[in-house]
Structure formats: C-alpha cells, structure tokens
Amino acid sequence: MNTSPNAFEFTELIVCDAQAIRERVRAAGVVGAGGAGFPAHVKLQAQVEIFLVNAAECEPMLKVDQQLMAQQAARLVRGVQYSMKATGAREGIIALKEKYRPAIAALTSLLPSAIRLHILPDVYPAGDEVLTIWMATGRRVPPAALPVSVGVVVNNVQTVLNIARAVEQQFPVTRRTLTVNGAVAHPQTLTVPIGMSLREVLSLAGGATIDSPGFINGGPMMGHLLTTLDTPVTKTTGGLLVLPEKHPLIQRRRKDERTLLSVAKTVCEQCRLCTDLCPRHLIGHELSPHLLVRAVNYQQAATPQLLLSALTCSECNVCESVACPVGISPMRINRMLKRELRAQNLRYEGPLNPADEMAKYRLVPVKRLIAKLGLSDWYHEAPLSETEHLTDNVTLLLRQHIGANTLPQVQKGDRVVRGQCVADVPAGALGAPIHASIDGIVSDVTELAITVVRG
Ligand code: SF4
Ligand code: SF4
Incomplete structure (x- = not known):
C-alpha cells in the first residue's frame, strides 16, 4: 500500500x-x-x-x-x-x-x-x-x-x-470532497482529510453568515440534522448545509416522532398525493405512502404485507417536502417502521407492477424543488477549490460503511503515517478497512473512533 x-x-x-x-x-x-x-x-x-x-x-x-x-x-x-x-x-x-x-x-x-x-x-x-x-x-x-x-x-x-x-x-481513501453551501461566507466544494471536524470544514468556508444557524449533514432532501459540528467527516459525507435555525428544513427535522405521529393522525386527509408523486411507486413498486400513513393511524387498516412495503422506501423525501399539503412526513413514518421491521429481521417480497404512464412527468424539476424548499436565497454555485486542506487532528470513525464494525489495529501512542491501515473488519466480514488520513500519533482509541494528532 x-x-x-x-x-x-x-x-x-x-x-x-x-x-x-x-x-x-x-x-x-x-x-x-x-x-x-x-x-x-x-x-x-x-x-x-x-x-x-x-x-x-x-x-x-x-x-x-x-x-x-x-x-x-x-x-x-x-x-x-x-x-x-x-x-x-x-x-x-x-x-x-x-x-x-x-x-x-x-x-x-x-x-x-x-x-x-x-x-x-x-x-x-x-x-x-x-x-x-x-x-x-x-x-x-x-x-x-x-x-x-x-x-x-x-x-x-x-x-x-x-x-x-x-x-x-494503491493509495487508500484518506480524503473526501464535499460541498459547504447555504449561509456561509465562501460557499465552496473542498477536499479535506477524512476525520476533520465539520466545525473546521465550516471555518475553511469562512464560517456562518447568520446569527442562529442550523446545520444539515448532506443535502436538503436526504441530509440529517447535525447536533454538533464536532462530527467528523467520513468517507460518505457529501456536504454541510448551513441554514437559519428557523428555516422549515431545520424545523421539520427537529420534530420528534411523537409529534410527527400525532400530526399524521390529526390531519391526514388521504388525498394520496404522496403516493401519486412517490418515485418508487411511479416505477411500479407496491409502496404507497398514503396507505402506510393510514395503517399507522388506524391499525385495523394495517396488513403485514403493507407494513413490510415500508422497507422499500428510498427516503428520497418527496412525500414530505413536495407532496403533502398538510405537513405530514410519510418518509419519517416509513423510517420508524423500517427500524421496527429490521429489528425483527423481516423482509419484503412483492410484485413489480407496470410503471405509471405519467412517471417521467411526475418527477420534480430541480428548479421548482429549490423554490419549494425555500432555498432560493441560500443556493450558491460552490466552486471546487483546488487546494487540498490539511488539519492537525482527525477522528476516524470505526464504522464508515455498511457491514461489520472495524477493529482497531493500533494503540494509543503509536506513530502512524497517512495511508496506513489503522482499523479493519474481521476476516470474511462485510466491510472495508480505515486508514490514517494524516501523519501523527494515535492519541485515543475508543469503541467508536481512533484519534490521530499531527506530530
Ligand atoms: S399527502 Fe399528506 S395528507 Fe395526503 S395522503 Fe399523503 S400524508 Fe395524507
Ligand atoms: S420517501 Fe419513500 S415513500 Fe416518500 S416519496 Fe420517497 S420513496 Fe416514496
């Protein structure tokens, strides 16, 4: 290597x-x-x-x-x-x-x-x-x-x-290119060592330009709300989005599951717009979010097959952000169902129906999506920076992939060089090794991460 x-x-x-x-x-x-x-x-x-x-x-x-x-x-x-x-x-x-x-x-x-x-x-x-x-x-x-x-x-x-x-x-994955966009001084796309904190990434983009920012790890449709900027960049971090705390994209993500379910029960009018615009449904999958919302609201409407179809939801978020006229999130309801079904090790099997004849015309034009999401004021081109940024310490999460956790191959005090394997999955398990992204000394090894400090 x-x-x-x-x-x-x-x-x-x-x-x-x-x-x-x-x-x-x-x-x-x-x-x-x-x-x-x-x-x-x-x-x-x-x-x-x-x-x-x-x-x-x-x-x-x-x-x-x-x-x-x-x-x-x-x-x-x-x-x-x-x-x-x-x-x-x-x-x-x-x-x-x-x-x-x-x-x-x-x-x-x-x-x-x-x-x-x-x-x-x-x-x-x-x-x-x-x-x-x-x-x-x-x-x-x-x-x-x-x-x-x-x-x-x-x-x-x-x-x-x-x-x-x-x-x-034969050079391992030690850096990641991601976009910092929204309410930041210098929106840009930059390459950083894996393990750099998102706080440091934000400061490379000049910091937030608003007083009460909220942060999304990823894009506005599928990204997750960040609770701390100390979160490290991983092999899958696509972006850091900075928006006002009061922005609907931040507020929606702050809604707890209880509130979400109670809103769904109170206001779902079964208009089925969420299903008519669901991309998976449009191409012939059984998934019908309006029926899943009804099944969660009224258990007599739930069948095992219907509930299992939640497993086929891609979490694209069209049903919540584009379709639903009354602020329900079928996507998050599906996410909750998935969690329960996976805990029981259940799988979905179902038909591939004919695609909807209108499928191509029901997908959402991106320009309209930006306006619908209230992002027009925060949308920037975010040009690619040629500089490869460095850092003095990195936190390398032991799990950056689907599969088994990696096991540390180094101990506190060890000297490592960039590209050296510091954690690997057990032989035969699904997963991929993790490598040091800077030269330095291992300053901590926990169940979750390895920290390396330049030196
Ligand atoms: S779009 Fe909203 S109101 Fe209409 S069926 Fe779906 S969840 Fe219910
Ligand atoms: S999040 Fe799931 S249910 Fe909602 S539109 Fe996307 S695929 Fe369909």
Missing part, C-alpha cells in the same frame, strides 16, 4: 486482472461515497452486463460529482474501465445531467466505444439508483431487489475515482 500523498499520477490504464482490481479496491477501503457506504470490492464481485456511474447528483445544493467529473475526467473513465473489467460488464454508462456541461465536454472526447454518456433530465430524484437505472437503461429493479438482479452495478463518481486511485496508485 502506497502511503505517499504525492504518488505518481497515472495517465493510462494499467494492466491488472479482475481479482487484483478487487483486492486493491478492498485494501484501499473504498466504499460507496454516495451515502450508503457499501464496500466497493463486494459490488465488483458481481458479474453483470452494465456498469453504471450514477452522476446525477440531484440534491440541489451539492456540487461535488459534477465538478470532479470535469476536473478528473480521464481518471473517471479509467475507473469505469477497471470496474467493467472486474464485473465483466460489456457496457459502461455515465449518467449525468445536461447542465453539467464542463463535465460532458471533458468526458466526450475520452470515451472508448464501450462507454457512453446518458443525459438525464434535471429532476429529483434522478440520483435514486433505481430511477437512474430505469432512465439510463430502461430496466426496472424490482422492489427490495439489488441492481445486480437486472444485470447492473452502480457506483457514484467519487467512488469510481477512488477505485481508479486504488488500482493505479
């Missing part, structure tokens, strides 16, 4: 067989950077027909993938080629939006015949992988099934760039 941040940059494909590609990707700790954190080497074990890069980036305030594609187009194409080799895919597709013109210009002249661009409409949630697959290939993933069931493996842009770096430089 290469521990030098200044490792030689490759400009041509290197010769590497499928197994070596997967091994290098695992050793580098590459996980899905789009939020889910699924270990990339496991995805690359599937044998499929199509490898798809989900480059939709449809959360309106995030500007990472669209700029990285323009800046690192050649590396992205090589990352797709390595991924195609590992998965046996004959076709590679990079699905992106027409408005990402610099990226389209940079990629077009580099594409070999087996890789094509697919231009997506500027709608939300074009980046829900089930929707991206449908738009880019015409294939529909059945509810609760994986993309591999229709012959496709999907990864996002930053993941594919990390795959290329892992294969070519």
Whole structure:
C-alpha cells in the first residue's frame, strides 16, 4: 500500500486482472461515497452486463460529482474501465445531467466505444439508483431487489475515482470532497482529510453568515440534522448545509416522532398525493405512502404485507417536502417502521407492477424543488477549490460503511503515517478497512473512533 500523498499520477490504464482490481479496491477501503457506504470490492464481485456511474447528483445544493467529473475526467473513465473489467460488464454508462456541461465536454472526447454518456433530465430524484437505472437503461429493479438482479452495478463518481486511485496508485481513501453551501461566507466544494471536524470544514468556508444557524449533514432532501459540528467527516459525507435555525428544513427535522405521529393522525386527509408523486411507486413498486400513513393511524387498516412495503422506501423525501399539503412526513413514518421491521429481521417480497404512464412527468424539476424548499436565497454555485486542506487532528470513525464494525489495529501512542491501515473488519466480514488520513500519533482509541494528532 502506497502511503505517499504525492504518488505518481497515472495517465493510462494499467494492466491488472479482475481479482487484483478487487483486492486493491478492498485494501484501499473504498466504499460507496454516495451515502450508503457499501464496500466497493463486494459490488465488483458481481458479474453483470452494465456498469453504471450514477452522476446525477440531484440534491440541489451539492456540487461535488459534477465538478470532479470535469476536473478528473480521464481518471473517471479509467475507473469505469477497471470496474467493467472486474464485473465483466460489456457496457459502461455515465449518467449525468445536461447542465453539467464542463463535465460532458471533458468526458466526450475520452470515451472508448464501450462507454457512453446518458443525459438525464434535471429532476429529483434522478440520483435514486433505481430511477437512474430505469432512465439510463430502461430496466426496472424490482422492489427490495439489488441492481445486480437486472444485470447492473452502480457506483457514484467519487467512488469510481477512488477505485481508479486504488488500482493505479494503491493509495487508500484518506480524503473526501464535499460541498459547504447555504449561509456561509465562501460557499465552496473542498477536499479535506477524512476525520476533520465539520466545525473546521465550516471555518475553511469562512464560517456562518447568520446569527442562529442550523446545520444539515448532506443535502436538503436526504441530509440529517447535525447536533454538533464536532462530527467528523467520513468517507460518505457529501456536504454541510448551513441554514437559519428557523428555516422549515431545520424545523421539520427537529420534530420528534411523537409529534410527527400525532400530526399524521390529526390531519391526514388521504388525498394520496404522496403516493401519486412517490418515485418508487411511479416505477411500479407496491409502496404507497398514503396507505402506510393510514395503517399507522388506524391499525385495523394495517396488513403485514403493507407494513413490510415500508422497507422499500428510498427516503428520497418527496412525500414530505413536495407532496403533502398538510405537513405530514410519510418518509419519517416509513423510517420508524423500517427500524421496527429490521429489528425483527423481516423482509419484503412483492410484485413489480407496470410503471405509471405519467412517471417521467411526475418527477420534480430541480428548479421548482429549490423554490419549494425555500432555498432560493441560500443556493450558491460552490466552486471546487483546488487546494487540498490539511488539519492537525482527525477522528476516524470505526464504522464508515455498511457491514461489520472495524477493529482497531493500533494503540494509543503509536506513530502512524497517512495511508496506513489503522482499523479493519474481521476476516470474511462485510466491510472495508480505515486508514490514517494524516501523519501523527494515535492519541485515543475508543469503541467508536481512533484519534490521530499531527506530530
Ligand atoms: S399527502 Fe399528506 S395528507 Fe395526503 S395522503 Fe399523503 S400524508 Fe395524507
Ligand atoms: S420517501 Fe416518500 S416519496 Fe420517497 S420513496 Fe419513500 S415513500 Fe416514496
């Protein structure tokens, strides 16, 4: 494993067989950077027909993938080629939006015949992988099934760039590019060491410009409310959004579950708008949020099959933020149901119905979404900064992926160098190793994290 941040940059494909590609990707700790954190080497074990890069980036305030594609187009194409080799895919597709013109210009002249661009409409949630697959290939993933069931493996842009770096430089994932947007002095997209606190990230963007800010970790639709800025950046952190504390996007997230359920019981008028606009329902999944709200309100309306369909909700948040006229959150109700159903180890099995004929026209134009969310005053372009920022201490969470927790491989007082493996999953378990993102001394090891201080 290469521990030098200044490792030689490759400009041509290197010769590497499928197994070596997967091994290098695992050793580098590459996980899905789009939020889910699924270990990339496991995805690359599937044998499929199509490898798809989900480059939709449809959360309106995030500007990472669209700029990285323009800046690192050649590396992205090589990352797709390595991924195609590992998965046996004959076709590679990079699905992106027409408005990402610099990226389209940079990629077009580099594409070999087996890789094509697919231009997506500027709608939300074009980046829900089930929707991206449908738009880019015409294939529909059945509810609760994986993309591999229709012959496709999907990864996002930053993941594919990390795959290329892992294969070519054998350099692990130690940095993350994310957007800081909203009420900040210098909205921007920047690259920082994994483990840097979001407080430090905010200060790199000049700090908040309002007196009582609230913070969202991620985008306005799917991001989570931050309770502390001491939260460290992980391999899946997409952005930091700063909004006034009184902004509806902050206030909605502050509602506790009891209030949420009581609002749903009091005011749901069963208008079914949430279902008519639910993207998963539109492409033929059984999921019907209005029926789930009714089932939670009136238990006599609940059947086991209906409740289990909550497991197929993508949490895209269209039902809450766009559809419901009376402020109910079917998405959060689904999230609560999921928690209970998963605790009981239950699974959903159900039909793939025909897609709604109006499906393409019922997805939400992003411009309208920005206005609807009350973000017009806080929306900025957030240009990509070329500087790679440094820090003096990092907190490396032991769990940054789906699967088993990693186990520390270092002790307090150990000296580590950037790129060194400091935690790994037990042999055979699903997961990916964690690496030091700065040179320094391990100052603390807990059940949750390893802290490294430069020195
Ligand atoms: S949109 Fe709101 S009011 Fe209408 S059915 Fe759904 S939850 Fe109920
Ligand atoms: S969050 Fe709402 S709109 Fe999105 S998939 Fe779930 S139920 Fe459907």
